Amino acid sequence: MIKQKKTGQVIVISAPSGSGKGSVINGLLKKNKNIWLSVSTTSRNIRENDIPGVTYNFVSKEEFEKEIKENVFLEYTNYVGNYYGTPKGPIKEKLEQGIDVILEIEIEGASNIKKLIPEAIFIFIMPPSLKVLVKRLKKRGTDSNEKIIERFHAAYKEINEVSKYNYVVINDNLEEAIDKVDAIIKSEKCRVDRIEEVFLDTKEEEIHELLMDEEFINEGLSERM
Numbered sequence: 001m002i003k004q005k006k007t008g009q010v011i012v013i014s015a016p017s018g019s020g021k022g023s024v025i026n027g028l029l030k031k032n033k034n035i036w037l038s039v040s041t042t043s044r045n046i047r048e049n050d051i052p053g054v055t056y057n058f059v060s061k062e063e064f065e066k067e068i069k070e071n072v073f074l075e076y077t078n079y080v081g082n083y084y085g086t087p088k089g090p091i092k093e094k095l096e097q098g099i100d101v102i103l104e105i106e107i108e109g110a111s112n113i114k115k116l117i118p119e120a121i122f123i124f125i126m127p128p129s130l131k132v133l134v135k136r137l138k139k140r141g142t143d144s145n146e147k148i149i150e151r152f153h154a155a156y157k158e159i160n161e162v163s164k165y166n167y168v169v170i171n172d173n174l175e176e177a178i179d180k181v182d183a184i185i186k187s188e189k190c191r192v193d194r195i196e197e198v199f200l201d202t203k204e205e206e207i208h209e210l211l212m213d214e215e216f217i218n219e220g221l222s223e224r225m
């Protein structure tokens with residue numbers, strides 16, 4: 001009766017560093033098996049919790065610039081002195097397989113994706129307060145004080161841009177935040193603009209047959225008697 005789009009959706013998730021977005025996305029990937037997280041390429045230093053090839057593809061600045069010239073990226077940016085980019089290759093493949101793709105990128109990248117894929121879903125994950133944000137940035141322990149201040153200012157600027165997104169999820173309680181993001185993705189699947197075709201061309205006789213089966217007629221008779 002209704003044919004809905006089978007292709008996956010692009011979900012852009014942005015959040016300032018220190019908002020706990022990593023935990024939200026990890027929880028979401030465990031809960032919803034139809035999601036694939038795009039692995040970005042970056043020229044930043046590897047942190048303690050990073051797994052090369054899983055959290056990021058780590059390359060030198062020179063290698064990144066070579067990949068820019070080779071048109072490897074769907075979008076890329078320079079964020080607090082390091083390159084970050086989304087490789088094009090695997091995304092199309094996953095979407096065609098009906099798998100949803102998460103791009104975990106900052107706001108400039110998100111606004112570039114909006115131009116390229118306007119139907120993408122844009123979700124912003126917000127820390128519960130600036131105090132919590134600072135605490136989380138400091139707790140990481142791998143960035144210098146200068147970098148923490150730089151990241152705080154970048155985060156402050158990003159929070160101001162929240163109105164450009166479709167959804168905002170406050171990460172106060174991790175489980176609730178994961179459930180909310182999952183619910184957003186599932187609701188988006190029901191959007192009317194994901195309907196490709198509605199076929200209501202049933203013939204009069206078929207409608208009559210659908211309504212007038214023996215049980216229905218007998219029930220009608222017994223009610224009247």
Ligand code: 5GP
Pocket residue numbers: 014015016017040041044075076077079084085086087104105106108109110
């Ligand atoms: P971090 O260094 O904390 O892992 O990431 C810094 C920022 O870069 C985060 O806001 C993250 O979402 C963003 N980011 C990660 N990968 C990409 C990407 O491929 N493109 C863009 N535009 N931003 C990215």
